[in-house]
Amino acid sequence: MIYLTRKEHFNAAHKLWRPDWSAEKNEEVFGKCANANWHGHNFDLYVTVKGTPDPDTGFVIDLKFLSKLIKEKVVEELDHKNLNMDVPFMLGKMASTENLAMEIWKILAPEINVFPNCKLYKIKLYETERNFVEYLGE
Ligand code: NI
DSSP states (O other): OEEEEEEEEEEEEEOOOOTTSOHHHHHHHHGGGGOTTOEEEEEEEEEEEEEOOOTTTOOSSOHHHHHHHHIIIIIHHHTTEETTTTOGGGTTSOOOHHHHHHHHHHHHHHHHTTSTTEEEEEEEEESSSSOEEEEOOO
16 A cells, blocks of 8 residues: 655635624634634645555556646635635635545545545645644544
Protein backbone atom coordinates (compact mmCIF):
# COMPACT_ATOMS: atom_id res chain seq x y z
CA MET A 1 0.00 0.00 0.00
CA ILE A 2 1.35 3.42 -0.93
CA TYR A 3 0.04 6.87 -0.09
CA LEU A 4 0.04 9.76 -2.54
CA THR A 5 -0.84 13.38 -1.79
CA ARG A 6 -1.82 16.32 -3.96
CA LYS A 7 -1.68 19.82 -2.45
CA GLU A 8 -4.00 22.60 -3.56
CA HIS A 9 -4.69 26.08 -2.28
CA PHE A 10 -7.63 28.44 -2.04
CA ASN A 11 -8.66 31.61 -0.24
CA ALA A 12 -12.08 32.00 1.29
CA ALA A 13 -13.99 34.22 3.70
CA HIS A 14 -16.17 33.09 6.54
CA LYS A 15 -17.71 33.97 9.86
CA LEU A 16 -18.44 31.71 12.79
CA TRP A 17 -21.56 33.04 14.41
CA ARG A 18 -24.68 31.52 15.94
CA PRO A 19 -27.69 33.83 15.75
CA ASP A 20 -29.26 31.96 18.66
CA TRP A 21 -26.35 33.03 20.93
CA SER A 22 -25.61 36.47 22.37
CA ALA A 23 -22.84 38.58 20.83
CA GLU A 24 -20.79 38.02 23.97
CA LYS A 25 -21.07 34.26 23.75
CA ASN A 26 -20.24 34.24 20.02
CA GLU A 27 -17.13 36.33 20.66
CA GLU A 28 -16.12 34.20 23.60
CA VAL A 29 -16.43 30.92 21.68
CA PHE A 30 -15.38 31.91 18.16
CA GLY A 31 -12.92 34.74 18.88
CA LYS A 32 -11.70 36.56 15.77
CA CYS A 33 -13.67 34.16 13.56
CA ALA A 34 -16.85 35.83 14.90
CA ASN A 35 -15.92 39.19 13.33
CA ALA A 36 -19.20 40.73 12.07
CA ASN A 37 -17.83 41.88 8.71
CA TRP A 38 -16.18 38.60 7.73
CA HIS A 39 -12.51 37.74 7.38
CA GLY A 40 -10.47 35.46 5.16
CA HIS A 41 -8.15 32.50 5.45
CA ASN A 42 -5.54 31.09 3.09
CA PHE A 43 -6.43 27.42 3.05
CA ASP A 44 -3.99 24.67 2.11
CA LEU A 45 -5.70 21.44 1.13
CA TYR A 46 -3.87 18.09 1.09
CA VAL A 47 -5.76 15.22 -0.54
CA THR A 48 -4.18 11.82 0.14
CA VAL A 49 -5.12 8.63 -1.69
CA LYS A 50 -3.93 5.13 -0.90
CA GLY A 51 -3.58 2.13 -3.12
CA THR A 52 -1.37 -0.13 -5.12
CA PRO A 53 0.49 1.00 -8.25
CA ASP A 54 -1.03 0.04 -11.58
CA PRO A 55 1.31 -2.52 -13.20
CA ASP A 56 1.27 -0.68 -16.55
CA THR A 57 1.94 2.88 -15.30
CA GLY A 58 3.41 2.42 -11.84
CA PHE A 59 0.88 5.02 -10.65
CA VAL A 60 -1.68 4.68 -7.86
CA ILE A 61 -3.68 7.41 -9.57
CA ASP A 62 -3.01 9.73 -12.48
CA LEU A 63 -1.99 13.00 -10.80
CA LYS A 64 -3.28 15.00 -13.76
CA PHE A 65 -6.70 13.47 -13.12
CA LEU A 66 -6.50 14.02 -9.36
CA SER A 67 -5.37 17.63 -9.73
CA LYS A 68 -8.12 18.42 -12.25
CA LEU A 69 -10.73 16.72 -10.07
CA ILE A 70 -9.79 18.71 -6.96
CA LYS A 71 -9.60 21.97 -8.89
CA GLU A 72 -12.95 21.51 -10.64
CA LYS A 73 -15.01 20.01 -7.82
CA VAL A 74 -13.51 21.75 -4.80
CA VAL A 75 -11.18 24.69 -5.47
CA GLU A 76 -13.43 26.32 -8.09
CA GLU A 77 -16.34 26.07 -5.66
CA LEU A 78 -14.43 27.64 -2.76
CA ASP A 79 -11.73 29.98 -4.04
CA HIS A 80 -12.47 33.66 -3.33
CA LYS A 81 -15.91 32.70 -2.03
CA ASN A 82 -17.77 33.39 1.18
CA LEU A 83 -18.20 29.97 2.83
CA ASN A 84 -21.35 31.07 4.67
CA MET A 85 -23.15 32.47 1.63
CA ASP A 86 -21.66 31.41 -1.71
CA VAL A 87 -20.99 27.69 -1.38
CA PRO A 88 -24.03 25.43 -1.84
CA PHE A 89 -22.58 22.47 0.10
CA MET A 90 -21.82 24.66 3.14
CA LEU A 91 -25.21 26.37 3.35
CA GLY A 92 -26.87 25.81 6.72
CA LYS A 93 -23.65 24.51 8.31
CA MET A 94 -21.20 26.24 10.62
CA ALA A 95 -18.35 27.33 8.32
CA SER A 96 -15.66 25.63 10.40
CA THR A 97 -12.59 23.96 8.97
CA GLU A 98 -13.86 20.65 10.40
CA ASN A 99 -17.14 20.86 8.51
CA LEU A 100 -15.41 22.03 5.35
CA ALA A 101 -12.98 19.09 5.40
CA MET A 102 -15.87 16.64 5.85
CA GLU A 103 -17.76 18.15 2.93
CA ILE A 104 -14.66 17.99 0.72
CA TRP A 105 -14.38 14.29 1.58
CA LYS A 106 -18.02 13.72 0.55
CA ILE A 107 -17.35 15.35 -2.82
CA LEU A 108 -14.09 13.58 -3.63
CA ALA A 109 -14.60 10.08 -2.21
CA PRO A 110 -17.16 8.89 -4.81
CA GLU A 111 -14.99 10.24 -7.65
CA ILE A 112 -11.80 8.54 -6.44
CA ASN A 113 -13.17 5.32 -4.99
CA VAL A 114 -14.35 4.10 -8.42
CA PHE A 115 -10.81 2.95 -9.14
CA PRO A 116 -10.23 -0.66 -8.03
CA ASN A 117 -6.63 0.01 -6.91
CA CYS A 118 -7.09 3.45 -5.30
CA LYS A 119 -9.20 4.92 -2.49
CA LEU A 120 -9.41 8.33 -0.85
CA TYR A 121 -7.46 8.12 2.42
CA LYS A 122 -7.32 11.56 4.02
CA ILE A 123 -8.35 15.19 3.71
CA LYS A 124 -5.97 17.52 5.53
CA LEU A 125 -7.01 21.13 5.58
CA TYR A 126 -4.93 23.99 6.98
CA GLU A 127 -6.86 27.09 7.99
CA THR A 128 -3.70 28.77 9.26
CA GLU A 129 -0.10 27.66 9.45
CA ARG A 130 -0.74 26.42 12.95
CA ASN A 131 -4.31 25.13 12.76
CA PHE A 132 -5.33 22.20 10.60
CA VAL A 133 -7.79 19.33 10.60
CA GLU A 134 -7.51 15.80 9.23
CA TYR A 135 -10.48 13.69 8.16
CA LEU A 136 -10.25 9.99 7.28
CA GLY A 137 -13.90 9.51 6.53
CA GLU A 138 -15.18 8.46 9.93
NI1 NI B 1 -11.81 32.29 10.71
